[in-house]
Amino acid sequence: MASIPFTLAALSTSAVPGLVVFGVREHESDDSFVSAIVATEDDELLVRVPRTHQAEVQQSAELLGLAALTEGPRSRLPFAAPTTLGMTRAGETRAVVTSFLDGARFEADELTDDSHLLQPIAEAIAAIHELPLTVAQHGGLPVRSAQDLRVLATRLVDRADATRLLPETVRRRWTHVLETSDLWDFSPTMVHGSLDAELIRVGDGAVTAVLGWSECSVGDPATDLAWLLAGGPEVLDGVIARYARARNSESLSHLRARAALYHELEVARWLLHGTETHDQAVIDDAVTMLDRMVGTGGALGAAFTAAVAAAPLSSEEVIALLDQTPQVEDAQSDTAAFEALDEDRMFGVDTDFIEPLTEDADGDPSPAADDTADQVTAPLSDDDLPRDLTR
Known part of the structure; x- marks a missing residue:
């Protein structure tokens, strides 16, 4: 050795x-x-x-x-x-x-709503999302539309449901979010795609390095925020508030709701990993986590309620809603375009x-x-x- x-x-x-x-x-x-x-x-x-x-x-x-x-x-x-x-x-x-x-490391569950790291984390995420889409287009990285991402999330829920281990209450909650069209009317951005505290290095109160770019693509900016829920809803809200000051973005309530959904869907991925590898310990762990979600909306329930609440809209949001004409494609489509989308990662270009x-x-x-x-x-x-x- x-x-x-x-x-x-x-x-x-x-x-x-x-x-x-x-x-x-x-x-x-x-x-x-x-x-x-x-x-x-x-x-x-x-x-x-x-x-x-x-x-x-x-x-x-x-x-x-x-x-x-x-x-x-x-x-x-x-x-x-x-x-x-x-x-x-x-x-x-x-x-x-x-x-x-x-650099120094930290755990997501160590963050609090007044942590000094929330500002540099928000600025780092905003900077990634402000990168031009040509980074992915010229680099041969995946470029997905909002509806592509919605279909992929729907397929993940369907696969988890097919195991017969997904509680009906949880499945209905996830499906309700996926069927709410307004939440999926957003402009994809450059994303890191697998961001987590484990991949962030800090020093002197700043983010000094970000590792692990295997999921870099044009995707949903909410995916880079989902991991913050490990520190609690207040941590996510604190970062989103600072993130909004760093860049012009969509409705913050919609962004928060999708981040909460992606956070919960990690449990579905864990369940599928266990069933595909026939690892009973992983399956049992995933089932335990899913059972805890039954009977409580958790962060997703609160975020979804806020997103669809009949609150007064700003003039900018009213104009945006008037201009939007969502076209929701069938999540069960068997066209070649959707079949080509890999739920985990696809590469369709030659590279050295x-x-x-x-x-x-x-x-x-x-x-x-x-x-x-x-x-x-x-x-x-x-x-x-x-x-x-x-x-």
Whole structure:
């Protein structure tokens, strides 16, 4: 086991031509990857090798997201995002080297409605949502309409209901939100897509780095706010109020209601993960969480009530409502367009980041000539790792 960091250090020199390693240490952050921190003369780098096929797909998606964040978009963000420096083959998979961004960490449930972090968090999220849509369009990232996102959420509820483990009360609440057309009349923005406290680094009262860009796309801005409900409705409301001052956005009550829905739908995803992997412990955990939702509307119930309440509208909201003519498509449509939408993540473009680099005649890393984005690499087992990695 002690040889793993040194093997990863060797792989990093193959991935980044001219790299001189001054030291290496273990890095434990995700069991899905074998990883280490490599010290250079001026900086520290992170080298990771996926252990499983699922981790490899996630890594491919993150590489695509980071590639889309070119110098222009990065200059508009008030925090740093990792930079991909190189990659090389490691057994049947690949080793990827990125910049290493460290900082203080926090848990979402540690936040309170008067936490000083609420302002920098709101500003960081608003900055992501203010990025131009061309970041995704030119970078080959998913671009989904509001109705596409509504259909995907509906399908997730249908899949959870098909397990026969979803309480009827919860299913009706979710369906009611999905069938309320006004909540889904919004303009999609650039989103991080999988934002959580675990992926945020802070220092000196500011957000210094955001990691994990595997779900970066054009999507629902509410998805980047849902995780805040782990700190309670007051935390979400506090961030949304500050977020609204940072950018012009839609009806805040509608944004809050969809964020609450996405927060609850994470339990549906957890249930489906358990049933698909036949993990009874995960299934039991998800069922327990769903049972707690029965008989109480929770954050979603309160947010939905506020969103549909007959409160006076501002002049801007009245004009917006008059201009809107929602067209709700059948959530059960079997057209090719909707069948092509993957509930978790889809990639429909070729990219050099999907497959490992090979070496050219000069020994420098270069993309394989016949690589395509639809190639599938087998899961990484201990037998597949370089000999030193299994010691």
